[in-house]
Amino acid sequence: MEATVQVLTCARCETDITGQRDGKSKRAGLCARCGRAERLSTYFKRYYQRNKEKILEKNRRWARENKERVAELRRIRLSKQPKKPKEPKFCIDCGTVVQRALRCRKCYVRNKYHTDAEYRRKRLITTKRWAQKKREEARLHKMIDSAETTAQPVAR
Numbered sequence: 001m002e003a004t005v006q007v008l009t010c011a012r013c014e015t016d017i018t019g020q021r022d023g024k025s026k027r028a029g030l031c032a033r034c035g036r037a038e039r040l041s042t043y044f045k046r047y048y049q050r051n052k053e054k055i056l057e058k059n060r061r062w063a064r065e066n067k068e069r070v071a072e073l074r075r076i077r078l079s080k081q082p083k084k085p086k087e088p089k090f091c092i093d094c095g096t097v098v099q100r101a102l103r104c105r106k107c108y109v110r111n112k113y114h115t116d117a118e119y120r121r122k123r124l125i126t127t128k129r130w131a132q133k134k135r136e137e138a139r140l141h142k143m144i145d146s147a148e149t150t151a152q153p154v155a156r
């Protein structure tokens, strides 16, 4: 009678591990390579869990000290992302196409004027100043005009 040999394969990559040394990997049902990778991954996960705060603090410090590099990496990451077709955005009040904001410039000002008392106060001061300036300009023009009309051409 022939003895049937049971074929063992790695649970991850399906390598034949029948003849593999009976070590940690084989007992876990993995080939030597997958077993080592699995143990390393477990080790790093545990290491990360135990030192999470220290690692995060170190990363944050590095980011603070290497702002330009961080920005560069972010640009690279963004440029690698497939670009989503940009959906047009519209002002929530009047429907004008806007870039990012909720409202177009005009509606933003109008809305702020109605909801922000401090802004309204400042705008009123600016408007008053502007009107004052216009009045002064008008008066000046009038003076110049009348000066010109009353001045007689000098006879040669």
Ligand SMILES: [Zn+2]
Pocket (backbone or CB within 6 Å): 010, 011, 012, 013, 014, 015, 030, 031, 032, 033, 034, 035
């Ligand atoms: Zn394997």
Ligand SMILES: [Zn+2]
Pocket (backbone or CB within 6 Å): 091, 092, 093, 094, 095, 096, 103, 104, 105, 106, 107, 108
């Ligand atoms: Zn608008």
